[in-house]
Amino acid sequence: MSSNTGGYFVPAPTAWPFYLTIGLFLLLGGVSNYLNGHGTSIFMWTGLVIALAFIWIWFRGIINESESGKYGEQVDMTYRWGMGWFIFSEVMFFGAFFGALFYARQLSLPWLGGTDVMTNAVLWPQFENAWPTNGPGSMGGDFGIIPPWGVPFLNTMLLLTSGVTLTFAHHGLRENKPRRNVILWMWATVALGCIFLFFQAEEYIVAYQHLNLTMESGIYGSTFFMLTGFHGMHVTLGTLMLLVITLRLMKGHFKPDSHFGFEGVAWYWHFVDVVWLGLFVFVYIL
Incomplete structure (x- = not known):
């Protein structure tokens, strides 16, 4: 662990969370405005810039605190509990969302179909339960x-493989293997995440342009894009987190016995993998 084992580190008061909240509020409001057909919103782009800027500033401060040895065992445990609850x-x-899909398929459709x-x-009276x-x-x-069994199955293999490469990187770090190998496994994980997002974007283009499958295609279209879209957002966030961890590894951060920043991202990525397996079964196959 870090050198600070005598007490609990309390950071100085900061306004970064408040500014980040403003950015996220503008971002989500702008996205909602766009989805309701009001065109590209200046609020969306302004909120995105503000959010990214203060995420960078805030996280840079946390990384500097961690690398300067200010975090002890109590802080490490706090982060673990916090990530677990998150x-x-x-x-x-x-x-x-899975509950909404279950309700629509197993309850609403039978009721409407009689x-x-x-x-x-x-x-x-003319509604058919299908x-x-x-x-x-x-x-x-x-x-x-x-x-x-086309792109969705390919994306399933990509995410499962990324979980394997991330695990190899994690074990390499814990066992103090050559850092070059750990970094290569991490770059492979980042690449697999980017390829997944590329194919998902291609899938959406095909759905809109060739299949007429949109968010207005009844309950199927709305639940399909709600589940896959939010999962895609989580893959995007997870890929960015993996990229940051990889760059930190290249700078010499993390030690075999002190690397919760790495572990927290690994937990999140494995969670994203598990959610996709549920999506693949209940959205694409069944």
Whole structure:
């Protein structure tokens, strides 16, 4: 661990979280404005710039504190608990979306189709219980679906492989193997994450331009893009985190017995892998 084992390090007060909140508020408000058809919002780009700037400033300060030996065992344990609760909140986040998919497929469609109760006789007598659906009266229009054994299966292999390369890098760091090998495994992990995002972007282009599968394609389209889109955002964030960790390794950061920054990112990336497996099964295959 670090040299500070006599007490708990308390950082000086800072306004960075407040400024970051402003940036995220503008970013999310701008994205919402864009998705509702109001064009590219200046608030979205302004918020993105502010958020990235203060993430850089804030994280740089944390890295400097860590490398200067200010963090002891208590701080390390605090970070571990904090990361654990953060990943738990992410489990609940995706659990809500998987729950929405389950509710639509297993409850709403049978009710509307009259399989379990005679709801359809009152709401929409002609509705058929079938999945995927574009909604009662074909409100979502005709669309095609993404075959699971093409790009989705390839992306599954890419993410699973990235979990293996990251694990090799982690074991290499813990066992004090040559740092060059650890860095190469990390660059391989970053590359696999970027390739995944490239293929997902290609998949979205095909969906919109050739399959007429959009966020307006009924409940199937909305749940498809909600789940895969938010997962893509997490892969993007995870890839950036992996890139930062790789650059820190190249600067000589992290030691075999003190590298929670590395471990925290590894936890997050493995969580992203597990979520994708659920997506692949319940969104693409079933």
